[in-house]
Every structure is written in structure tokens, then in C-alpha cells.
Amino acid sequence: MSVVASQASPTTLIQRFVFAATEADLASARHWAETLGVPLAYLYADNADLAEVILAFGLLPETEQRRLAAELKVRVSPPTARVRSARGTGTTRRTA
Template sequence: MATARRIAEALGVPLAFLYAETDTKGAAFLTWGELSKPEQHKAVADLKARLTQSVGNGAKP
């Protein structure tokens, strides 16, 4: 984990980016890293609301 953290720091990316399973998740981690802490909290709340709405409409999460 220490080595991965150093690699992420050298690349200027969040540590989670190195473990992203898809390009979409990688892009999400990069975007996430650009947000301020309050913006991150709002983004999580927005995503949870969308998920709740989708599940309520019968969609799979």
C-alpha cells in the first residue's frame, strides 16, 4: 500500500485511481479528487438520492 501511495502521489492521482476496475471508475476518482470536501459530501448525497430514486423505480443499482 505504501508503494501504491507513492506511485499515486508521483502521478498526481488519487490512490483509488490505481485500483479502478474500469475507465469510468477511474474518471470518477479523478473528478472526485478535484472537488472540495463540501462538494464531495454533496456529490455523495446526490448519488445516494439518484440511487434511491432508481431503485424505487425498479432499476438495479
């Protein structure tokens, strides 16, 4: 994790690099993310909590990212989608 990223909010980071009347283009944003050592999505997070989740997720190995992403999809899917999904895989899943 970058020292700069851990001490500033995503909003502050964007404001440091983007002038008030212009939007950051994707190439510039990618460069800033690489320079800061953070995922690109971190710079566009809507709030500090989401930014921290994005930063932590980016530090995980790819296999762990896939596992966590699948787990989160199940947690946020509507109960009917969970049941339908479980039926399609041949497994039984309880819904909350």
C-alpha cells in the same frame, strides 16, 4: 491533473509499476498515487470510466464532494430506501 494520468488508463499505470507475479502493497500504491498526482482509488479502478469519475471527484473541494456523494447515494438507493430515508428526515421525497 497529472499529465501522466490523463494519458494512460489505470490498468496501464498499474502494469508499469507492478511485476506480473506480485501485487502492489498499499504503501507503494500510495507513493505511486502521490507521484502521479491522483487519488489512491484511481489506481484500483475497474475501468476507465470509473477512474475518470474518481479523478474528477478528487479534484472537487470537500464540501462539493460531500454534496455529490449524498446525491449519488440517493440516485442509486432502492426506491423503498428513498421513501424510508425521506420519512426519517421529516421531508417528502418522490421516488422514480
